[in-house]
Ligand SMILES: Cc1cc2nc3c(=O)[nH]c(=O)nc-3n(C[C@H](O)[C@H](O)[C@H](O)COP(=O)(O)O)c2cc1C
Ligand code: SF4
Ligand code: SF4
Ligand code: SF4
C-alpha cells in the first residue's frame with residue numbers, strides 16, 4: 001500500500017490557487033454551500049463525526065473544539081494558524097501554494113458553525129510571497145462571491161516560533177509580544193480581543209470542504225480509525241527524495257522512509273528518525289514499523305506533530321544534532337516562565353559541554369532533572385516539549401552521550 | 407523612499423497592526439529607526455516601552471541599523487546536517503564579518519535564522535527574504551556578486 | 555455556588571472561580587510566589603507556586619488555575635518540591651548573590667525560599683548577565699543581576715502608576731526589564747514613584763536614598779501619614795536610632811486605606827529633610843538684614859503686630875492668605891476662618907488651585 005493518497009493536493013499544480021473559478025471547476029466551494037444549508041449545530045456534529053483531529057500538533061477533535069464556543073457574544077473569530085515554525089515543516093506552505101481556496105473555504109465553513117464572519121490567517125514572516133498570494137486568493141474569492149459575508153485578513157508573524165502556540169499567536173495578532181497566555185481561559189471562550197476564537201491549523205481547515213462534500217463517514221473511513229484522513233508529510237535529512245507527500249494516516253513510518261522517501265540517502269543505514277519537527281522524539285530503527293497517526297506515534301513515545309520526518313543516517317552524530325536543537329529552543333523561548341527561559345539556556349550549555357567533550361555523568365543527571373521540571377512546570381507547550389529530543393535520545397542513544405564524556 | 411509617517415498612517419486602522427507597521431517600515435529602512443518606533447507607539451496608542459518590547463521580541467524586527475541586503479543563514483537541524491556551518495563560514499569569510507554584523511559599506515548584514523520553511527532544498531539562505539536553495543560554500547562568492 | 559476540594563488531605567469549600575492559590579492558603583498551605591501580586595493582573599509565569607493535582611500529568615501554577623470541584627491537591631509532593639528547588643536554582647545560577655550587602659536581606663523572597671527548601675547553591679553552572687544598569691537617577695537603583703523576571707515592576711508601573719515607563723525587552727534567556735531604547739529612567743516617562751521598588755520580591759530595585767542607612771528588614775517601622783499633600787497616604791517610616799532612614803510601603807488596606815502602599819516621589823524619597831542639619835527648627839526674626847533665632851511667642855506676637863498694623867493703615871483687603879495643600883482640610887478651614895473672621899478679608903487662596 002505504498003501509495004500516496006491525495007485529497008488536499010489532488011489538483012496540485014493543475015489549478016491556479018489564486019482563482020476561485022479554477023477551484024470551483026474541480027468541485028470547490030460545494031462544501032461551503034452544503035455547510036450553509038445546515039444549521040450550525042448539525043454542521044459541528046458532522047465535523048465531530050468525521051473524526052477530524054487538529055493537524056497542528058495537539059490532535060484535538062476539531063468539531064469538539066468548535067462545540068465549546070458559546071453562542072454569545074456575537075463577535076467571534078476564526079483564526080488560521082499558518083505559523084509553521086517547526087523546523088523541517090513546510091506542508092502548510094505547500095497546501096496554500098497548491099490549494100489556497102480550500103483553506104479559505106474551510107475557514108468559512110468553521111465561521112458558519114460558530115457564527116462568525118471574521119477570519120484571520122496568521123502567516124509566518126518567512127513567507128511574504130505566500131502572504132501576497134493569499135491576499136490575491138482572498139480578493140478573488142470575495143469577488144466571485146464564494147465566501148459570501150465571510151471576511152479574511154492576513155497577518156504576518158515576524159520570526160518567533162512560539163507564535164505558533166495558539167495564545168501567543170493571538171497576542172501577536174493583537175500587536176503584542178508573542179508571550180503565551182495561561183489557560184484556562186481557552187481561546188474558544190476568551191481568545192482574540194478576549195472574544196471566543198477558534199484556532200485551527202491550515203491543514204485542518206483545508207480538510208473541511210472535502211468532509212462536507214463527501215460526507216463525514218467517507219472521511220472517517222480513510223486511514224487510522226482514531227485519527228482519520230490524510231496527512232501531508234515533509235521529508236528532510238538523509239533521504240533520497242526530500243519532498244512532500246500526502247498519505248492516509250495509517251501509513252507506516254517505514255514506508256514513508258523506504259517507499260515514498262526512496263530510502264536513506266546513498267543506501268546508508270538508518271540511525272534515527274525524528275517525526276513532528278524539532279520538538280519531536282527521536283525514533284530508533286526498531287520502532288519504525290508504526291503507523292504515523294497521532295495515537296500510534298504517542299504509543300511509542302513519539303508524536304506526529306506537524307508531520308515533519310527528519311531522517312538521520314548511521315554516520316550522524318546524535319549529540320551534535322541535539323546540541324543544535326537545544327540552541328533552537330534557547331533562541332525561541334519567549335522568556336516568560338522560569339523553567340523554560342532559564343532551562344532552555346542551561347540545556348544548551350550542558351549539551352555544548354557534552355558535545356565538546358567536556359561533559360560528565362553529573363551533567364547527564366542534571367539534564368534529566370532539568371528536563372523533568374521543564375516538562376512538568378513550564379507554562380506552555382514550548383517549554384514542556386523542549387526536552388523531548390534530549391530525553392528520547394538519552395533513552396535510545398545513551399551510548400552516544402557516554403562516549404563523548406570526559 | 408516613503409516617509410515612515412505615511413507608512414504608519416496606512417496601517418493605523420488595523421487593530422493591533424503595529425507589527426504590520428513595523429514590517430512595512432523595515433521594507434523601506436531595513437530596520438526600525440527610533441523616530442519611527444516612537445511614531446508607531448503614538449499611532450497605535452501604546453507606550454514607547456511597549457512598542458520597544460514588541461520590536462525587540464521578534465527576530466525579524468531590528469531596532470539596530472542594518473545593511474541593504476539582509477542575508478540569513480538557516481541553522482535548524484535539517485539545514486545543520488546538510489552543512490549549514492560550512493556555508494556560514496564561507497559567508498563570514500567572503501563578507502569579512504561575523505553573524506550579527508553589517509559590512510562596513512552598509513551593503514550586507516549577516517544573520518542566523520531558524521527554519522525558513524524551504525527544507526526541500528537544504529541548506530537554505532535567504533537574501534531579503536528570497537530563499538536560495540541547496541547552497542554550497544563554493545557558491546557563495548558568485549551569489550554575493552549578484553547583489554549590487 | 556461553592557465547590558469542594560481536598561488540599562493536603564483537608565477538605566475545604568470555596569466559591570466557584572477561586573484560584574487554587576487562595577484555596578490552598580485557606581487550607582493553611584504556605585505557597586511560595588514570585589510573580590503573583592494581589593493588586594496586579596495575573597502573570598502565572600514564575601512557576602514557583604506550582605502544586606500537584608492528583609491524577610494530572612503536569613503540575614499547575616496555583617495562582618492562575620481555578621479550583622475545580624473534587625480536586626485533590628498536594629502542595630508539597632516530591633515533584634512540586636523538585637520543581638520549586640530547580641526553579642530556585644535556575645534563578646540562583648544567574649543571580650548576583652550578595653546578601654550580606656543587599657538592601658533586601660531579611661525580606662527577600664529568593665532568600666526565604668532558598669532557606670525553606672535548603673537550596674544552598676545551584677547544580678547548574680552559569681554567570682550573572684551583567685545587566686546592572688548604571689542609571690544616574692538619584693532615587694532608584696536598578697540591579698537587574700538580582701532580577702528574577704517576575705514582571706511585577708512592569709505591571710505596577712502600568713496598572714498602579716500608569717506611567718508605563720518600563721517593559722520586558724528581547725526574548726528568552728536574554729529578556730530583561732528596560733525602558734524604551736534601554737535607556738535611563740530619567741529619559742522615560744518614569745515619575746519616580748517607586749511602586750516598582752514596592753512590588754519587587756528581591757533586591758533588584760532598591761532606594762538609593764535609603765541605601766546603606768539600614769536594611770529595611772531590620773529597621774523599626776512607624777506608620778504615619780505623609781505630610782506632603784492632602785491625599786493623606788500612609789507611609790511606613792523606617793526608623794533607626796530615632797532617625798528616619800527610609801520609607802517603605804505598608805500594602806495592607808486596613809493600615810494603608812488611602813494608598814495601599816502606593817506613593818509618589820515626594821512621599822517615598824523626600825523624607826531626608828527631616829534630619830537635615832539645614833532644617834529650620836525654630837522661628838527666625840530678621841533684624842538689620844540678619845536672621846536670629848526667636849521663640850514662638852515672640853515670633854507670633856511680632857507677626858500679629860505687623861498684620862494688625864497693616865490692617866489699620868491700609869484696611870483688611872490689603873491682606874491676603876495663601877494656604878497649602880500640605881495641611882489638612884481642618885487646618886485649611888481654620889486658615890480661611892482666621893482670614894474672614896479675625897482679619898476681615900476674603901482674599902484667601904490655596905496652592906492646589908494651580
Ligand atoms: C510552541 C508551539 C508551537 C506551535 N506551532 C504551531 C504551528 O506552527 N502551527 C500550528 O498549526 N500549530 C502549532 N502549535 C499548536 C497550536 O497551539 C494549536 O494547538 C493548533 O494551532 C490548533 O490547531 P489544530 O487543532 O487544527 O491542530 C504549536 C504549539 C506550541 C506549544
Ligand atoms: S514555556 Fe517557554 S515559550 Fe512557553 S511561556 Fe514559558 S518561556 Fe514562554
Ligand atoms: S536579592 Fe535576595 S537573594 Fe539576592 S542578594 Fe539580595 S537578599 Fe540575597
Ligand atoms: S518609579 Fe514609578 S514610574 Fe518609574 S518605573 Fe518605577 S513604577 Fe514606573
Ligand code: SF4
Pocket residue numbers: 700701702703704705706707708731750753754755756758759
Ligand atoms: S526588577 Fe524586581 S519586580 Fe521587576 S521583574 Fe525583576 S525581580 Fe521582578
Ligand code: FES
Pocket residue numbers: 087088089480481482483484485520521522523524525528529530
Ligand atoms: S531547516 Fe533550514 S529551511 Fe527548514
Ligand code: FES
Pocket residue numbers: 586587588589590597598599600601602603604615616617618
Ligand atoms: S506565583 Fe504563580 S506562577 Fe508566579
